[in-house]
Each structure stands twice: as C-alpha cells, then as structure tokens.
Amino acid sequence: MGVPQHVAVIMDGNGRWATSKGRPRWMGHVRGAHTAREVVTYCAQHGVGQLTLYAFSSDNWKRPADEVGFLFDLFASHLERQMDRFLEHGVRLSVIGRRDRLPHALCEAIAATEARTAGGTRLHLRVAVDYSSRAAIHEAFALGEGMGSTRPGTNILPPVDLVVRTGGERRLSDFLLWESAYAELAFLDVNFPDLSIADLDAVFADYASRERRYGAVPVQVTG
Ligand code: FPP
Secondary structure, eight states, X not given: XXXXXXXXXXXXXXXXXXXXXXXXXXXXXXXXXXXXHHHHHHXXXXXXXXXXXXXXXXXXXXXXXXXXXXXXXXXXHHHHXXXXXXXXXXXXXXXXXXXXXXXXXHHHHHHHHHHHTTTOOSEEEEEEEEEOHHHHHHHHHHTTOOTTOOOTTOOOOSOOSEEEEOSSOOOOTTSSTTTTTTOEEEXXXXXXXXXXXXXXXXXXXXXXXXXXXXXXXXXXXXX
C-alpha cells in the first residue's frame, strides 16, 4: 500500500509513563510533546500528506483543572517553539475542535501559528483540541453539509488511512469516527512518550503490507 497519506495518532499513555517512573503526570505530557515533535518530523520526511494528532478530547475536561490548564499552556508554548520547525519542514498547522472554551492565550497562539504556516504544502498537521468526533458529525449534519465535506469551518476531515493508538487500549474514543471508516488500525502497547522511530518504522511497514479492498474482492493473480 505504500505510505499512508493521512495518519491519525491517539497519543495515549503519558500519565502512565510518568506514574510508572514515580513522576507527576505533567512530566508525561512534556515528554509526550517531545514525541509529538518527532512524529511530525517522521511523517514530513516519509511523505505523509496529512497528520492528525489527538491532543485533548472534549471528554478530557473531566480531568483535574490543574492538569487541563497545564496541557493548554503546553500546547501554546509548543506551538510557539515549533513555529520555525514547521516553516522549515513545510508544515501547515491547523487546530480542529471547539475554540470557545479554550484560554485566550492558547487561541492567540493557534491563530498566529495557523496564519504563519498557511503556506506549508508538505504536511498538513492538524491538532485536535477540545475535539469530539460525534459532535463534529452532528454539527456537519446540522449545517446540512454533505458528509465528507472538507470545507473550512467544518470539522469533518478527509478519510484517514492509518490510525495509530499508543498506550495499550484498543478503541477509537470519539476520534475521527467518520473519517476512519476504512482506516487500518495499529494499536501499540508502548506509552506515547516511549514511541520510537523503530515503532513508527514497524507500523508503516505493516501498513504497507496490508491489502485495502474497500469492500471489493481480492486482486486476482493471473498468470
Ligand atoms: C493522553 O495520555 C494524552 C493527553 C490527554 C494529552 C496529549 C498531549 C501531548 C502528547 C502533549 C502535547 C502535544 C502536542 C501536539 C503539543 P493520558 O494522560 O490519558 O495518559 P494515561 O492514559 O496514561 O493517563
């Protein structure tokens, strides 16, 4: 199958990574941000056209307020620090999800990064923040959009080829449910901060070996 054109990553296991080392959960998120940077670089270098990262689910509001606040501060500082790298790698950054509940400073960092990277053509990086796939689908129906619309202003994305979830769980958890209809799924037992280049190589090699039939019959070998 070659290289997946749209990869989606559920970055799970930051908290467990930290707890298993006797460290506070926020350290797992800091290490996770470092891994996220490596994933972006990996995808840009391997010809992936679109990468969507699940950074904060609308259900993550149930977490303690200090963890939520820490994550938002981390996202904002990460965007600011990664700007040059995005420009260097031809990365266009977009954020999907609700913005009306996000802190003002984060909204400003998002808007600034989106504006400055708008010309990036190598990799479209989308970060899902306060995102719910069911809400996005519901909203698209309410707007009367054809499903599969990728018009700006809707949170319905192009189809996903490969979903990668770290952290050992085997579920999609309200992430890109519509877009993942025919996606190949890779569930890894490694916690996100420990995700390595070798893990990504293995996932991409496995993807390349899969036959995607979209409901059709297998390709016949004739001879
Ligand atoms: C899930 O792990 C992870 C999150 C809710 C936050 C994801 C954020 C990052 C990886 C850092 C920043 C990313 C970007 C794109 C700037 P968890 O906390 O649910 O882990 P657990 O299941 O072990 O508790």
